Amino acid sequence: MDRDNARRRVEWGHLVLLALIIGSAIAYLLDARATSTATNNIALVQPTSVFVFILGLLVLSQAFPKTDGDDAETRASERAELIRVGLLAAAFGVFILSLETLGFDLATLLFVAGGLYLCGERRVWVIALYALLFTLIVVSGYQWLVPFPFPMTVL
């Protein structure tokens, strides 16, 4: 690799992940120690948290990889991909949080229809028909199989 051209870029997502792992290990250790410092409480948690903390610091430099300079086209397509993943993840989150308010039937219908659109299906009749049939089959199947009720609005 040409050293003059090699620059370091920041992988922000990687940093977020490492911050999450290291941060949660520290928070967990502090919480465990606040509960009790008895061996029966921290025998595994303390050494493992410290191990995670040290490893996390060792890996930290990998969030700044060397690069020969980014191709603008690659960056644009990566951004477009990230936006689609972000939208689908957001839709999934909204679906899960709305399960008890909208009911499993309505929430599933809307999520499957929205998910189909986000994943590239553009024929409205296909989206509507598939979402409806899928919801009917899955909802009635799980209602039959599982011994406790699922919150529903229509079905």
Next chain:
Amino acid sequence: MLDFDAVSSAFELLGSSASAWVYLLPGLLIGLVFGAMPGISITMAMAIFLPLTLYMDFLPAIIFLTAIYTGAGFGGSVPAVLMNIPGTSSALATTFDGYPMARAGRHNEALGVALASSVIGTLSSYILLLLLIVPVSAVVLKLGPLEMFAIAVWGMLLLGSLSGNSVARGLLAGAFGVLIGTIGMNTAGYVRGTMGVPWLLDGVPVIPAMMGLLAASQLLNLINTTYLIENEEDRGISFAAILAGAKTAIRYPLIMMRGAGIGVVIGSIPGVGSSISNLISYSETKRNAPDAETFGTGNPKGVIAAESANSSSEGGAMATMFALGIPGGGATAILLAAFAMHNVVGGPQFIANSKDIVYAIIFTNFAQAVCLMFVGLLFVYAAAYIVRVPLRFLIPSVLAVSTFGAYAISNSLSGPITLFVFSLIGWLMLRYGYPVAATVVGMLLGGLLEENLIRTLQISRGEFSYFLERPGALAIFALMLVSIGLTILNSNRRKRLERSSEIGS
């Protein structure tokens, strides 16, 4: 070892009762379908049909339930191979190589390998059960927390082989998983890491977390892909290829026997069972394989190791249930409930007084394994069509079904929320090259490690000499060290051979 009078009575019992056989096929089919559905565990499938057995005689009732057990045990491998969803923790190691095989267009072969390994695993475990039911149960009674801790440590060795290119990232992912596995109230009654969330007192729901890390994260990643298998020519569904996969499995009898042995022994330990046996078998097979570097990228040997171990755990769990009356897990607890419904009590008395029934159940399990081969072939042939479904339909559908499954497991939003949180963490980990499987293994073993470490510390009062009083644990640790030593020797020998062949050429 065998009581031949009881064996001939068992044959008479089975020959004179048609009803014993009538429920075998429906049981297998129910198990296959339920096992293949995310979130419907083997226990749940058996629990749903338990009330039905009230109207059956004792033997047909147990045969029906064990057929569901056998069918669901293999059913869970189908989504593991095709969609990276281990419906149960026992199918976790199947995803390591099964899913890469499917993505590479070798889905037919992978399913065939999994089926044949499951069938042979089940068969061998029941043969071992037939011969070793008494000694196995004697061993199980001698296992204490230190031995369980040693077994969990053995499972942790798998982290080394899941690390991929970066050992540091692999270890970090595994240790992070161990921490997650210890969240909640521990065995000594201390509550940590719950952030005030009441349902975290029982720990992070493992199955939804596993589905999120392994499957949902993959699905988010596949949003720009059109099919699970990108190359259209590779999307064929071929009976011949499934059979070829089955033949591939038969070519590795040693891996299968090792898997079956590990499965029976680990499966017989209450509370450990198939969720650990498949990991240990995979890890041992990888360590001893000359092509270890191809594990995780679609090596059928990985599928054979995992499937032979998880299916043979059924025989081990049944040994403990028959001989000691102790349920090793949910499925055997349901079987014991069926025993109770028919006024039969499991345990040493049952074996002593009803050997013919025990043998009859074992013999019908041989028949179940053979039937599974044929029914399973048709089942996987139909299931393989999933690779032809465009991902734009598959992604939202599987996410929705996983959510239903997560809710079904927890009976509250805790399952779906866990699924969502871990799908995001899993997606980030996948994107930056962290092995999510290592986190899942850590999560599965974290609780077991801590529980048995604490119990060992309590019993030993911190005295190291306690180790010397536990020959079983010492033997497990010694076996582990021998296994690691042999691996290092083998790998050095291979490197030397490669070097000398390079110099020679």
